[in-house]
Amino acid sequence: MRFASTRQRRRLATGIAGVAIGALALTACSGGGGDAAEGEAPTEVTALITPEQDAGFEPYYAGFTEDTGFEFDPTTVEVNSLVEQLRIEINSGTASDIVRVSLGSLTVGVLPLAEEGALLDLSDEPWAADVPETFSGLLKTDDQTWAYPTSGQSILMFYNRAVFEEAGVEPPTTWSEFLDVCADLKDAGVTPVAQGLGTPAMVQFIPYMLAATLVSSENDDIDAQMQAGDTSFVDDEGWNEVFDKYTQLIDEEYITQDAIGATLDAAMQQTAAGDAAMIPLVSSNSPALFSYFEDGEDGVGAFALPATDDPEETFVPLSPELLAVSATAKNPEGAKAFLEYLSDPERAAEYADATKTLPILAGVEALPSTVGDALQPFLASQQFVPFVNHRWVNGDTQAALMQNGPLLATGGASIQDVLAAMDAAYALG
Known part of the structure; x- marks a missing residue:
């Protein structure tokens, strides 16, 4: 879906089996805009994310465009199908600028992808210092940060x-x-x-x-x-x-x-x-x-x-959901700008509340809710793993x-x- 006057939707068929619940269809909505003309800086930031993430991010698309001049152009894929879709795109060198990556040892896990050179180092981004130390082993190697934690489950x-x-x-x-x-x-x-x-x-x-x-x-x-x-x-x-x-x-x-x-x-x-x-x-x-x-x-x-x-x-x-910037991104600066835009404490808290997840970055408090009220004391005391x-x-x-x-x-x-x-x-x- 593009934040633009004209929207084009397309559906990709697949038979990928769901990991825990069952077979899920692969659904995508993507903008009709093409690549920037040769020699021109790209104005779109492409992304491969889940529908739930898209729904949480959508209130910020207009403001992001107004503040940066970039348009956010996500393709949404159900989480159980996204793993295979991302692997296909990485193998073919067509990965979106921003990609939802997994934790752990999956082939689309953040650290395996970083090891194969598929992701950009984000350690110089302003939000990187606010990633809790307990998550270092999940998304960092040495002094390099490979993903932005949007929120946690x-x-x-x-x-x-x-x-x-x-x-x-x-x-x-x-x-x-x-x-x-x-x-x-x-x-x-x-x-x-x-x-x-x-x-x-x-x-x-x-x-x-x-x-x-x-x-x-x-x-x-x-x-x-x-x-x-x-x-x-x-x-x-x-x-x-x-x-x-x-x-x-x-x-x-x-x-x-x-x-x-x-x-x-x-x-x-x-x-x-x-x-x-x-x-x-x-x-x-x-x-x-x-x-x-x-x-x-x-x-x-x-x-x-x-x-x-x-x-x-x-x-x-408590484990984070992650967004990374692909090494083949056509608009890496726009991708980094979007992650920085999301890291604003107010936006980070609002996004977590909208998706029934928890804010991860240090200094961001959960908004009042059933989930937030139960977990805020543990977030404040850093009693989470x-x-x-x-x-x-x-x-x-x-x-x-x-x-x-x-x-x-x-x-x-x-x-x-x-x-x-x-x-x-x-x-x-």
Whole structure:
């Protein structure tokens, strides 16, 4: 879509399978303007981003053009299809000026792309100094910064306010309090925590929340130690405690019965209907949950899941979404100008609020909202760490968790079985 008087839309067909949910179509809307004439400086900034990013950026397109003279010309692609589309464009040397890049070891991960020379170094940009140090290992090498963190996604425990009020319970701040809340809700005839493990990605949410406190905040070097063979999932005390606590919820029947036969969507509906009280979700998925409530977001609260009995020890998982400038950009200066325009604190906060994500840059406060209110204390105290899987050496480890984790709910696998499967996958490198 171009911010211009004439707009042209086109649809690209594809059969790419979705990573977690299912097959998604590849949708693109692109401007009809061509390249600048030979010898002329380009006036357009092209981008390959998701529809959600486009919706969040769109309020700024006119102001960006007015301030800089550049027009922003995005192609939007569903996130599950964007990975393959970006890889195709990089291989063919046709990548847009700005590209949404991934975290971790994917072929379109920011660090693998930087290593192959596909991205420009952004370390001299004014916002680079405001990237939190905890994310350095995700988007920096040495003194070079390879991407701009637009905002971050977290995982929270969302709850039905009416159900909590009727049961007379409050959001917990310790693990013991959380168990007490679950017990009170169960006694009231309500499923404490909705789980839809028929959507395999959902099995990650509670372990990742617990691991933020029990693993990542306790041992920042664990990934290097695992790569060196000095520890493993099976041997690590923190990972064993993560799954001990998760299976405790299963054994106490605090999660949806027959969870493996339910989907994420069904779990959200169960929570909205009041049949369940809580549901773990990635923050950017919260609008879907809100849509099931008669009073929308007003009917929903959220809290960080504690993992110990000291509230001061709670960390939250928070990982950034990234934009990078491709090494083959036709308008690198325009691309950098757009990222700088977005980094204005007011715009950064507004964008995060619009996309139900969190502002990442230091000094930018989250706007009041269900998600922002739950996470702002942790942002202010810097008590956040990346999602654990974003530091793993491959995607096979995450896949092993999604394949074997749901079996914990059926008795088809033990904690050691799941951890051993993750170790075997991690060893693939």
